[in-house]
Amino acid sequence: MAPNFSWLRPHPHGLCIGPAGAWIDPSQPAELALVTHGHADHARGGHGRTVATPETLAIMGLRYGGGGDEVPVAYGETVDLPGAVRATFVPAGHVLGSAQILLEHAGERVVVTGDYKRRPDPTCPPFQAVPCDVFVTEATFGLPVFRHPPIAEEMARLLAARETGEGRCVLVGAYALGKAQRVIAELRRAGHSDPVYLHGALERMCRLYEELGVDLGDLRLAAGMPKGALEGQIVLCPPSALNDRWSRRLPDPITAMASGWMRVRQRARQRNVELPLVISDHADWDELTATITEVNPTETWITHGREDALLRWCELNQRRARALAMVGYEDEDD
Numbered sequence: 001m002a003p004n005f006s007w008l009r010p011h012p013h014g015l016c017i018g019p020a021g022a023w024i025d026p027s028q029p030a031e032l033a034l035v036t037h038g039h040a041d042h043a044r045g046g047h048g049r050t051v052a053t054p055e056t057l058a059i060m061g062l063r064y065g066g067g068g069d070e071v072p073v074a075y076g077e078t079v080d081l082p083g084a085v086r087a088t089f090v091p092a093g094h095v096l097g098s099a100q101i102l103l104e105h106a107g108e109r110v111v112v113t114g115d116y117k118r119r120p121d122p123t124c125p126p127f128q129a130v131p132c133d134v135f136v137t138e139a140t141f142g143l144p145v146f147r148h149p150p151i152a153e154e155m156a157r158l159l160a161a162r163e164t165g166e167g168r169c170v171l172v173g174a175y176a177l178g179k180a181q182r183v184i185a186e187l188r189r190a191g192h193s194d195p196v197y198l199h200g201a202l203e204r205m206c207r208l209y210e211e212l213g214v215d216l217g218d219l220r221l222a223a224g225m226p227k228g229a230l231e232g233q234i235v236l237c238p239p240s241a242l243n244d245r246w247s248r249r250l251p252d253p254i255t256a257m258a259s260g261w262m263r264v265r266q267r268a269r270q271r272n273v274e275l276p277l278v279i280s281d282h283a284d285w286d287e288l289t290a291t292i293t294e295v296n297p298t299e300t301w302i303t304h305g306r307e308d309a310l311l312r313w314c315e316l317n318q319r320r321a322r323a324l325a326m327v328g329y330e331d332e333d334d
């Protein structure tokens with residue numbers, strides 16, 4: 001008989017761990033919430049008690065101002081939840097503090113990945129494959145068309161644009177949590193030691209990363225800089241600021257955006273992006289399928305994105321799988 005894992009139930013607003021009276025990444029306030037990482041579609045404020053890595057708790061504190069009990073759990077550490085459920089937090093390689101959560105109950109093991117990627121990221125420890133019965137995987141880029149190029153190639157294109165744009169700056173749209181810091185850290189790795197200029201909306205998260213031990217080099221606010229001083233420089237802003245009034249104070253910006261969605265030309269056009277950089281913090285198609293093969297669970301539950309193609313891939317490969325209908329996930333995340 002197939003196991004049914006009835007102690008873990010998908011709901012539209014999160015995964016409910018029945019015997020523990022707890023939720024994973026609930027989109028509504030919960031008495032007891034386990035949170036995989038700080039992106040807004042996973043981490044909400046207002047929970048009675050929040051169990052997460054110290055980094056994720058710090059990120060949530062910055063965004064929601066704390067409140068409620070906090071239970072910090074380091075990577076590799078296990079906490080006992082009510083109802084004889086054990087939860088262990090394992091690196092997911094997605095953003096600083098991001099974790100997969102291994103749940104153990106009644107001799108069964110379930111891993112909930114949250115979001116993850118397999119590429120190296122200088123701002124967080126790498127994803128670890130954990131053996132389990134049920135593997136709950138995200139599928140944000142769950143279509144074979146999504147194959148992310150090596151980040152070194154995208155960094156080379158960014159640095160080349162800076163050389164060729166006489167009298168211009170390069171303005172890179174990047175989400176405030178994770179993507180902005182990864183782009184900066186990769187610029188440093190590529191040997192770029194000049195100041196990186198920031199839109200004010202990115203400053204606090206960058207400073208928090210630094211406080212938590214991620215070195216980002218010389219960061220300065222773009223506001224108040226004379227136009228001429230920004231010529232030839234790299235400036236980062238949230239995607240929403242790429243085409244707004246704020247960017248008019250910059251010297252004729254070459255508009256770039258760092259996102260897995262830049263693979264889709266129409267998305268780049270929508271944002272008037274001249275230099276689309278395909279940089280994603282999610283597993284691409286090859287990484288999703290390779291990860292399922294490596295983890296080799298009895299069952300794969302697919303959520304958070306394009307479930308259908310991955311479901312079909314599982315069936316073609318004689319893997320038991322189901323798509324979870326969960327809502328509330330949108331792409332701060334890319």
Ligand SMILES: [Zn+2]
Nearest residue numbers: 039041115333
């Ligand atoms: Zn997500």
Ligand SMILES: [Zn+2]
Nearest residue numbers: 037039115333
């Ligand atoms: Zn995320």
